[in-house]
Amino acid sequence: MMPHAARRSDRISIELPIVVTGSDAMGSGFLEQGITAVIGRHGAKILLRRKLVPHQEINIRCLTTSKESDARILGQVGGTRDGAFYYGVELLDADTNIWDIEFPAVDEAEAGVGRVLLECIRCHSRELVYLHEIEAEVFEANRSISRHCRKCTDLSVWRETHLRGDEELPQAAPQPAVTLPAPPPKRTKNDRKHLRLDLKADACIRYPQYGEEVVQTVNLSRGGFRFKSKKHYREGWVIEAALPYQHGGANIFAAARIVYAGEDPAAGVNVYGVAYIPSKQSWPGR
Numbered sequence: 001m002m003p004h005a006a007r008r009s010d011r012i013s014i015e016l017p018i019v020v021t022g023s024d025a026m027g028s029g030f031l032e033q034g035i036t037a038v039i040g041r042h043g044a045k046i047l048l049r050r051k052l053v054p055h056q057e058i059n060i061r062c063l064t065t066s067k068e069s070d071a072r073i074l075g076q077v078g079g080t081r082d083g084a085f086y087y088g089v090e091l092l093d094a095d096t097n098i099w100d101i102e103f104p105a106v107d108e109a110e111a112g113v114g115r116v117l118l119e120c121i122r123c124h125s126r127e128l129v130y131l132h133e134i135e136a137e138v139f140e141a142n143r144s145i146s147r148h149c150r151k152c153t154d155l156s157v158w159r160e161t162h163l164r165g166d167e168e169l170p171q172a173a174p175q176p177a178v179t180l181p182a183p184p185p186k187r188t189k190n191d192r193k194h195l196r197l198d199l200k201a202d203a204c205i206r207y208p209q210y211g212e213e214v215v216q217t218v219n220l221s222r223g224g225f226r227f228k229s230k231k232h233y234r235e236g237w238v239i240e241a242a243l244p245y246q247h248g249g250a251n252i253f254a255a256a257r258i259v260y261a262g263e264d265p266a267a268g269v270n271v272y273g274v275a276y277i278p279s280k281q282s283w284p285g286r
Contacts, residue, residue, distance in 0.1 A: 045087070205227070
């Protein structure tokens with residue numbers, strides 16, 4: 001098995017328009033418009049129609065932010081039926097955040113039950129946010145949450161950002177009062193060390209052999225969640241999980257592992273427990 005590179009930030013599935021310049025595999029200079037498929041603080045997965053090769057250096061300009069960075073092609077990671085290519089790239093300018101999205105320290109992920117890309121409705125700043133248990137419940141009910149904005153220097157309402165960076169966000173509705181969940185049921189020896197919140201939310205599971213599957217959680221806690229599925233996952237399998245998940249939204253996928261596999265005979269489905277992989281461990285090599 002190939003050694004895995006350490007994960008330096010979570011990855012966001014989002015389409016942003018970009019312009020790429022450089023020289024192609026034949027040595028010819030080019031300027032081509034493309035899009036991102038996945039972004040991170042230090043790299044991205046991009047879609048182009050140009051044939052490129054590993055180690056080749058290019059320049060990427062994000063049209064949404066008008067910021068740019070030199071980048072290195074890490075390799076091709078698939079293609080489309082109409083002849084376009086997906087490439088993994090590493091951004092070489094560490095001081096320029098070309099996406100204008102704040103990525104918190106990866107260690108903060110271990111305190112969160114969900115990951116979401118939010119936008120302040122006042123200043124339109126965007127941040128990747130880790131939600132704790134109560135925040136996750138409020139967000140699932142309202143698709144928005146009140147939090148402090150560093151740019152506004154005040155509390156503001158934050159909403160889930162849409163797939164395309166230039167899409168206007170609607171005005172926020174007044175925030176309802178937050179109701180704390182009922183105390184958790186009596187613990188058993190199989191319970192995790194964190195409080196479990198009985199919350200049904202959409203999540204997306206990625207596994208190479210199965211592709212993507214949208215599921216609904218049974219409960220969640222810091223460090224993972226439980227979901228039901230008719231597919232057959234096995235304990236120990238490493239997956240990618242996005243929670244909460246919105247079709248067509250900017251979804252954040254994190255590395256996770258199936259740690260429990262059981263059955264719900266009454267419903268005719270399987271039940272799985274998922275644990276996020278700590279940041280000090282490796283990201284799946286795919």
